[in-house]
Amino acid sequence: MMFNFKKFFGEKDESPLANVEEVTRILDYLPVTDPVQSLQELTHWLNQLATKENFKLKKRIQLAERFDQSAQQHVRKLLVEYIKTPRMNKARDETIWNTCKQFESAVNLADFRCLADYQKDAEGVSAEEIALLAVRAMRALTMQVHWLHLRYQSLPEDFWDKIYAIFNVSEQYGFSRLAVSLNAYAKVETSVLVEMLKILMMEVSSPDQLTKSQIEIARLLIEDYATSFVWEDLPAGGTVFHMDFASRNPPLRLSQMTQSHFMTRCFGPGKIVSSMVIALKQLESGAIPKGFDIQRFRDFEREDLLEVLLHLSQAWGKAKSKSQEELALDNKRDSQRKKAFSYLDVIHGLGNIHKKLHSLSDVFNNAHAENDINQLMQKNIDASIQVESWVVENVSKRGYGLTIPSLKQDWVQGSVVLAVKLSESPWAIGVIRRIEVDKKADTRVGISVLSLQPVAVRLRPVITDSTVWESKEHTSSAQNIDALLLKAEPPTESVDTLLVEMNSYHLHRIYELITSEGTRLIRLDFCEENFKRLDRVAFSEVKKEDLKKSASLYR
Template sequence: MGGLFDKQSGHPLADKRELQRIIGELPGDNAFKALDEIGIWLDSLVAGGELPAERSFEAARQLADAAAPHLRRLAHEYLHTPRLSKAEENRLWSIHSGFWSSFADVLERALISFISRKPTAEQARALLPALSTYLLGALRTLIKWEQFRYGPPPKEVWRRLGQALLAAEAVGVGMQSVATGGLLGNSSPLTEYRKAMIFQAASMDSLLPLEIELAEAFISHYLAAFDFLSTAEHDCVYWVDLRVGQPPQRLAKMPEQVTPSQRFYRPGAAHGQILGVLRQLERGAEVPPEINLGGQYPVKTLLPVLRHLCAYLAPVPPQRRHDRHHVRHQVQVLHGLVNAFVIFSREFGGQAMGLQVESWQVDNVSRGGFGVLLNEPPKDWLRVGALLAMQPAGGENWLLGCVRRFYRGVDSASRVGIQTLSRQVEAAELVPVRSGENTRGAAVPLLILLEGNLPGEVRLVMPPHTFDSRERFEHVLQGQRVFFESLLLLEHNSDYEIARYRLLQAT
């Protein structure tokens, strides 16, 4: 699109040389300042209406290419830096959300302007493959960043996605490949929409942000193995209407009316391929080299992601295992392993002892856990995986739970899904003993879960990086001396880890 900029427009980005000068003067060693300047220029393209669609798109594309390395660096910082302060986390999130929102606004404005001119088929085929691909990719990435915060998808995003894809398909370029460089890679309008559709079907609200990023990478790798159809078949799982502004819906029954804008999805061969990789990793293999995850990750980080995708992208997605009953009840809450250890320790008699206890409203209960409705902004520590000690109002017994789902609603209201880990918990400080050695390590404060275990087993909740398959613990449990022999690490995060142990009688 070289030579498109003339000197008749008053906008600085209308001149090709001026655009190159502006990009060339962006600070290369300060991602925050560079993205701030790029954001100002993108906003100016949204506000200014004098640039033709082709020129606005070209300016936005070059600005986005310049932003790409800075976005990657700050995204890595957001996802991989342990214990980010809330202020820094919000800053990094706002930078990405703001960039993708402004970039999408520029592209959508250019698309609407271009279509309103009633271009010839040749003109449309020249511009729409790239313009639609970038727009769909920007909207898809914006959905992902909202998911990092467990918030609702951006307003009308599915209407915007559908319109962008329909515009490309109208001139037969929906599947045309576009090289977008470092921003989106090689893609097409249909590819970007399909990524968004599978991402939505995967129900990411029970994953941590890094796990969401990895899940998206696995989806991208296996995208071609999913089936996307224009007509419904009996084994389709989700469907969407590109002309209707709603996310993909479970195909509980066939649509009442068949329209050309409907699309249907089924796992196809993808589910078996993802399951195959999961089984390989469980047997100790490495990630196949052809899968690009953007870095090297330990197997224990990838396993929960693959298990989640195998469950939610299956031919039959998971159904609710237990009936949910609506209630209105208060529960006292303490968060974190340290607080839980204090409250379950016999030394303190199950009393909070001056700890900062919160009061939450339980909205529904089931055998597996309960849901909580928060009518105030969530605390900084509240996220998927947070460990909770809870006591129902009026009761004396504490139970241990874990945040499994978190949905940040509008107007400060949030919903939290909590899994009950055990209603019988014992706090203890145990010394690990390594098999075949007489030396003992330092005592480890941990929680023994006495309920919900497999026969002959217990689960232990321990500080992070404690589990060692070569070690076991000795303990007096219910008056008998026993050994806890390590079996399997179930889950881990920066606050704690949970592992299965075989229960052996000491001789």
């Protein structure tokens, strides 16, 4: 008989995940008042769970469910804060968005590991347990895409691969339509197919044409209507769209050009569109439609709910052919200003704008750089800059139109100069040309772009350019002046100009224009335009020979 020596030197599993009491302690000590930290800790443990080897499938599934359930209250808190906070600070915006998105990715990673293990060995796991796991995996994808929609970002390339992977396993093992409850308190049962249809119906609803609050309303409405959606192998009544799993492309509207094959499925709203139209009319008249859970939307504006109902009913309805006059009008509108919701980062104040642009440029020439300039190049410079995140409603080639919540002490005023950044575009300089407050106390803002190529620069008075009224000592003691160089952009702008703080400069004086590329000698000629606390100043180049001639006059 062989003796089991392994019991003397075999390593014990020291991971807290192996101990039920330790897992309970982890969950009990999550900071209830700090949802960000709670989600970050749960993300860590889900990632650990996904990569841990030699772990029983049933136990992995149970832990994934416990971590997911423990996180839901924190996800809801952050989602409400993200949607409801007016003009959220960019740093907080980034923290919430990244934390929630990373958590949903960790849920997916753990659930996908469970599904992979299930395909290898399904022993001890019931159909209900694996169906619930697949439902949670699909819901995590729903929330991932929801956070992307709230930022008006496109879906990752592998997103539809993940959708197909979950659905394929559920079809293969026969639980795609198996109804399960998410928890003991859930009023409505769901299934893998229902959860997938929620994702598909949102994708065909053009969420990029809705505000953040409206996107959340659309998500809630789709949850309420999900059991009415239809899924067929071939086009049938109530199907308006199709999904080609072979190409892994986003869903498209059915047309005469649609090619059907064994990996194509058709889906749509079923008969729910007519019910939505009736509900819309009743809500407009002040009545509450039968079976409509109005309490779900008590925290949203009534106008937003009505607009989303109209938007979804139009997006889900069967397409109608347009007349030549309607097509011509659409083309004319597209060439002017079009509705295109997107995220806009905004900085105000010359000091903040200068810091941000300077931090993105190269280090100034050491001969001209001072300590405060070098400090601007530190990695954490953004922490000192107040950046707001706005949602743009309309975009044209040289401007933006948007509506933002008004604040009691608001810096948003006419003629205020801003630095603006649209999604992945570089920073630009704009000015508020139009501003008005509507009935809901929201501020409608029109921003005109001044420059798409702004550069943070500094102006230094040239000592030899002192006037008969000033001594050289007085001039040399003058501080460098922060300014923004607006580069020429033909045909709208043929020459470079400067944005300078009011009363900080003198016209007709010679200055050194200090940039990261070197130094130029310029003369400030005249003020082109006045803004709030800033002037747009025209200048001309000065040759060194002319500077010497100017200096000789005062010797």
